[in-house]
Amino acid sequence: MADLDLTQEIRSLRATFADIQHVVDVKRLNDEIVLLKQQAADPNIWDEPVHAQNVTSKLSHAQGMLTKLESVQSRLDDLEVLVEMANTEADASVQAEAKAELTSLQALISELEIQTLLNGEYDSRAAVVTIRSGAGGDDATDFAEMLMRMYLRYAEKNKMPVQVLDTSYAEGAGIKSATFEIDAPYAFGSLSVEAGTHRLVRMSPFNAAGKRQTSFAAVEVVPLVEQTEAIDIPENEIRIDVFRSSGPGGQSVNTTDSAVRITHIPTGTVVSCQNEKSQIQNKAAAMRVLQSRLLEIRRREEEAKKKQIAGDVKASWGEQMRSYVLAPYQMVKDLRTDYEVNNPSAVFDGDLAGFIAAGIRWRKQTQQGA
Numbered sequence: 001m002a003d004l005d006l007t008q009e010i011r012s013l014r015a016t017f018a019d020i021q022h023v024v025d026v027k028r029l030n031d032e033i034v035l036l037k038q039q040a041a042d043p044n045i046w047d048e049p050v051h052a053q054n055v056t057s058k059l060s061h062a063q064g065m066l067t068k069l070e071s072v073q074s075r076l077d078d079l080e081v082l083v084e085m086a087n088t089e090a091d092a093s094v095q096a097e098a099k100a101e102l103t104s105l106q107a108l109i110s111e112l113e114i115q116t117l118l119n120g121e122y123d124s125r126a127a128v129v130t131i132r133s134g135a136g137g138d139d140a141t142d143f144a145e146m147l148m149r150m151y152l153r154y155a156e157k158n159k160m161p162v163q164v165l166d167t168s169y170a171e172g173a174g175i176k177s178a179t180f181e182i183d184a185p186y187a188f189g190s191l192s193v194e195a196g197t198h199r200l201v202r203m204s205p206f207n208a209a210g211k212r213q214t215s216f217a218a219v220e221v222v223p224l225v226e227q228t229e230a231i232d233i234p235e236n237e238i239r240i241d242v243f244r245s246s247g248p249g250g251q252s253v254n255t256t257d258s259a260v261r262i263t264h265i266p267t268g269t270v271v272s273c274q275n276e277k278s279q280i281q282n283k284a285a286a287m288r289v290l291q292s293r294l295l296e297i298r299r300r301e302e303e304a305k306k307k308q309i310a311g312d313v314k315a316s317w318g319e320q321m322r323s324y325v326l327a328p329y330q331m332v333k334d335l336r337t338d339y340e341v342n343n344p345s346a347v348f349d350g351d352l353a354g355f356i357a358a359g360i361r362w363r364k365q366t367q368q369g370a
Contacts, residue, residue, distance in 0.1 A: 006079075006099075009102055126223070127181070129191060131151075140174075143198075145173075151350075155187075196219060197216055231298075233290070245259040258279045260282040322355070
C-alpha cells in the first residue's frame, strides 16, 4: 500500500493558521479575556443588565475563539502524527481517518479565516435586520416572509438569540415588512453582506394560470448601537404615534394601543415596534432601532465622503445581489460573488454559511481594490 503524503496540504494549513493567529493576536486576546473576567466578577455588574450581558457575551466569544485556536494547533500536530502512524503501520483505516481529519481541519481553518476578516468598525456588533417586500404583489410579500424565516432559521442553527420587534402583515399572503434583532457577537459583520435587493423567480402559487413570476424584496442590516454611544435625538425631531398591535389579517392581538411608531423628521426614518405588551417597552425598543439606523446613516455619509475625496463613484452594491430561481430550474446565485447552490430548499431553511463566507471575502477584496 502506497504511503499517504499530506505534506503540502498540512504545510498550507499551517501557513494559513499562522496568518490567522497573527491577525487575531493571541496575546491581545488573552489580555482581553483577563480584563473581561475581572469585569464579569464585579458583584455590581448586574445593576446594569444590558452592560452585563454585553460583557458576558464578549467574554464568551473571546474564550470561544481562544479555545478554537488552541484546538486547531493541537489537531494540526496530531494530524502529522496520525499520517506517520498510518504509513508506519500501512493501515488503510488510519489513512482514511487522517484524510477525514484533514478535511475537517480545512473547513475549521476556513471558518476561522472568515472570522478574522470581520475587523470593520462595527463588525463585532449585534445586528438589526429589516426585510421589506418590493415589486411582485402577493408573490413579493410571500417572498419577504420566506426571507424572514430564512434568517431566523440561520440564527437558530447558529445559536444566535433573536427578538422580532415588528411585523407588518400583508392583506393577502406574507408580510409587507419585518424588523428583528440578532443579538450575537459579529452578527452585523456576518449579515451585513446580505443587505441589498433579493429576487425570486418561480411558478406563482397566486396566479391561476400558473405563470412564472418574478418578485423582489429588500434586506437592510444595521449595527445595533451600544448604550455608551447612543445618538442624542432631540424630542422636537421625532414624532411618536401609538396604535393597536395587529396580527395576520389585521385581527387585533392587543386590547390597548401599545404599539409604537417613531418618525425621525429630519431624515424621514420610520421605525415601529409592537412585540412587547407595554407601550413603554415598545417605545424603548423602537428608539434603540431608530438610533441604530441613524448610526448607519451617519456611517454611510462618512463612507460617501471618503469615496468622494478618493474620486471613487462606483456603487458598492448592485440593485440585485442574489437570485433565487425555483423554475424552470433550481438555483440560488449571488450576483456579486458568483457563489451558487442548486438546493434552494436548504438555503430557505437557513443554510447561508457559504453565501456569507463568499460575501465577506468579496467585500474584503473590493475594499482592497478600492
